[in-house]
Amino acid sequence: MGALWGLHVMAHTYASVYVHCVFSTKDRRPLISAARVDELYSYLGGIARGEGLTLLSAGGTANHVHLLLGLPATCTLAHAVQKLKGSSSRWMGSGFSWQEGYGAFSVSSSQLDVVKRYIQNQEEHHRKRDFEQEFVALLRSCGVEFDERFVFG
Numbered sequence: 001m002g003a004l005w006g007l008h009v010m011a012h013t014y015a016s017v018y019v020h021c022v023f024s025t026k027d028r029r030p031l032i033s034a035a036r037v038d039e040l041y042s043y044l045g046g047i048a049r050g051e052g053l054t055l056l057s058a059g060g061t062a063n064h065v066h067l068l069l070g071l072p073a074t075c076t077l078a079h080a081v082q083k084l085k086g087s088s089s090r091w092m093g094s095g096f097s098w099q100e101g102y103g104a105f106s107v108s109s110s111q112l113d114v115v116k117r118y119i120q121n122q123e124e125h126h127r128k129r130d131f132e133q134e135f136v137a138l139l140r141s142c143g144v145e146f147d148e149r150f151v152f153g
Helices: 037-050 078-094 109-120 122-128 132-141
Strands: 015-022 054-062 064-071 105-106
Touching: 015 078, 015 109, 015 132, 037 054, 037 064, 037 078, 054 109, 054 122, 064 078, 064 109, 105 109, 105 132, 109 122, 122 132
Parallel strands: none
Antiparallel strands: 015 064, 015 105, 054 064
16 A cells, blocks of 8 residues: 555664763762772673663763663663663662662764763763763753753752
8 A cells, every 4th residue: 555655664663872871879979889890880781781772881980870872763761771770779789779860862873982982981081070060061061951959959
């Protein structure tokens, strides 16, 4: 019928969806020890694979993580973040929890290497500014409207 009406049906779905995701520990407490950080990133990579996501880069400091994710067309951002935060929080053990919200910023394919470098150089970035300053700068640079009174509430 589609040919009769000049319509064509796509047989497959194609997507190129990359997201720079940022979230911190509850109250931005320094709960991610240097001894466990590599294990945490590996664990997050395993969760990502299990959900059909691609973890392209992971980095952060003792109180937050940055993840560069490739999302399949079948997965919502909210679902991906919920799985990553929920599973990793339980894995980190009692006394550990992530903040309630997160930041997510779209990344074009041409900027993947730039964002990867940014994520890998978190220690250097945080010699100049803390997480709160970095997060607000990300919101501004990505054109996200926000009220500073409620960002870290």
